[in-house]
Amino acid sequence: MKQSQLFAKTSKSVSKDEVSLNAKLLIKAGFVDKLMAGVYTYLPLGLIVLRKIQNIIREEMNAVDGQEILMPALTPKENWIKTGRWDAIDVLFKLEGAGDKEYALGSTHEEIVTPLVKKMVNSYKDLPVAVYQIQDKFRNEPRAKSGLLRGREFSMKDLYSFHADEADLDSYYEKVKAAYLKIFQRMDLNAIVAEASGGTFSKYSHEFQVLTENGEDLIFYCEKCFYGQNKEISEYKAGDKCPRCGAKMLEGKAIEVGNIFKLKTKFSEPFDLSFLDKNGKKKFAVMGCYGIGPSRIMGAIVEIHYDEAGIIWPTAIAPFSVHLLFLGKDDKIKKQCESLYNVLSENGIEVLYDDRDASPGEKLKDSDLLGIPERVIISERTFSDGMAEVKKRGGKEKAKLMKIDEILKKNLENRK
């Protein structure tokens, strides 16, 4: 894409009411626009990143036999009354429509997916079932000051699984846990699996926590084996011995980027999601739920991968792989840039090409803000030798001079 065409501008300053680091960096770089507290518009580059995060999650959910569906955001009051959560969930947005019908905007979807799955399940032969969606959720957060980490409207992947017995739930739960770790790895997030409150039906749930000074959560974790617990439920304190490996437990601030729950029959009972087992006996399906917020992940990645100059996107979710900069005013150089841009693009390499009529300083500054992993600069200084400067964003190595032909060759090879 040519940067001169891009709908979105970088900005030098951000409104003072924006206090979160991730939102400040994302707004400055033109990835998102703030409509109001906790509610953001994704601009073209931000939407590319969000989609890449969603697609990685989608791939790993399909790999654990999750089937993608799409449930509505507008949900009927009756379903929430049935589970007592119409009153129990304080962040539920409620509204009224034609014929005095009352609705909630889905902040989670157990109340919708359970009666849906009930329609498909009669016998143990119909189990297990695992369905997920990637959809926008709504939460009436009293404070929404953490940018993409705590939105009033936000993207969520929610997977729900239904099983004939607890053993089957347990084994699927571990499978999803492994899938989650893979998802975070692919996005350069080092997630610690921390035990957390399990609610009424299980001792523990599990949170995926990423250590960072800007985190809202406090966890204890082992410095060696990374066993962890959320401070809210923890029996440990900093300095204790890890119960698994004996090494030292540390305390740290962290951002929760995913969580998984064994719900067991908490929702299958009120919705009578039952089945006939092998002996023809009626049983309630045993349920698990598994959440990851793609928009929250986008915020978390920015909170972790940045420097004073801007964002440093991990390769797998960067909006483009290459940022090609034309510096100077020489038409011959611009032509060379255009031709490199065309060949790279035609070969499926994601290039943002800064073809704007702007100063070198402005272009370099914007490039830092945008945080595309590799920067290629063609300028008067390098052009006469057929060279360009190549630099990794955020890397400590200095810029390398490379032949333009070699840059092309290297990128075409990497693509494979």
Next chain:
Amino acid sequence: MKQSQLFAKTSKSVSKDEVSLNAKLLIKAGFVDKLMAGVYTYLPLGLIVLRKIQNIIREEMNAVDGQEILMPALTPKENWIKTGRWDAIDVLFKLEGAGDKEYALGSTHEEIVTPLVKKMVNSYKDLPVAVYQIQDKFRNEPRAKSGLLRGREFSMKDLYSFHADEADLDSYYEKVKAAYLKIFQRMDLNAIVAEASGGTFSKYSHEFQVLTENGEDLIFYCEKCFYGQNKEISEYKAGDKCPRCGAKMLEGKAIEVGNIFKLKTKFSEPFDLSFLDKNGKKKFAVMGCYGIGPSRIMGAIVEIHYDEAGIIWPTAIAPFSVHLLFLGKDDKIKKQCESLYNVLSENGIEVLYDDRDASPGEKLKDSDLLGIPERVIISERTFSDGMAEVKKRGGKEKAKLMKIDEILKKNLENRK
């Protein structure tokens, strides 16, 4: 995909409160589930179709230089007050959140996109701008009895364009009109461009109307050149001469599948979306808006492409290209089916393979309901000769016997 694994079942009957043809067929075939009036869950096959429709629209929007963004559904009251539409749009869903803040759920996004574009535009050099989104809209419809044709929550593609003058808007408007016709063609929908009410700022808007007995709209159209007008504003009656070509005007029921408007400065004025022209003079940007509802299109296609046995999907948006049916109980035949399924799938051909332990009658009936364009049946009758029956869904030709090898070859060739 193997049908035995599919989350979704066909059903023989549909709840009596569902009166619309499209919803009945889609529910019976397991493409959607009805949560409540005007609100549907997309099951795996329905979601595939919806995504294919959205992707065709996306491709054609990108082709007219639209840039994709994603605006929120939750929108602040202030923006709607500014244009007077907080009270004027009677289908606006309104709700209250923390701190007594009032919101509307977006039923359209002029109130959000205009102040957003204002942030990016200062000079005539920043124009034109065209941004679009594919996002869920909400409308508090008093009656929602038309299935996917009139949802309370529904998928919408909305494109907004901003120009320095009317001439530029006019030329872009024609470009989008052509893109819309291409979109409908690709989905086997014959859309008539009908003049409709233009509102305060223009004489006409344009609707894309598809003729069908189940349509909610009435249009007059020329039997020869397909010039059309919505009956609501029409100066014609059935039998009149076409003002363009002189042939006969007919009256017909139709479904509106898209509409385009010249909004001119209706929204740029209240939001002060202005720019400096070449002479340094302040002017308001001139705006157009262009809507297509992917979920409505899905409903419209079903209303048009069906027979008594079920849906007949157009190839471009069918959930799969091939429905492979294993009939009988012979393990050798099942093995042959499995192997054909594997080779086709591995080569990127979208196959639904009915591997279920069900009767031939049930499988054939379900296959009719599902409406996948090509059906391939391997049964005891054909297997010993290495043959399969091939039949187009909805076509008048009889089933053809073909060698299984040839079916494979033909599909691999078609893919290219």
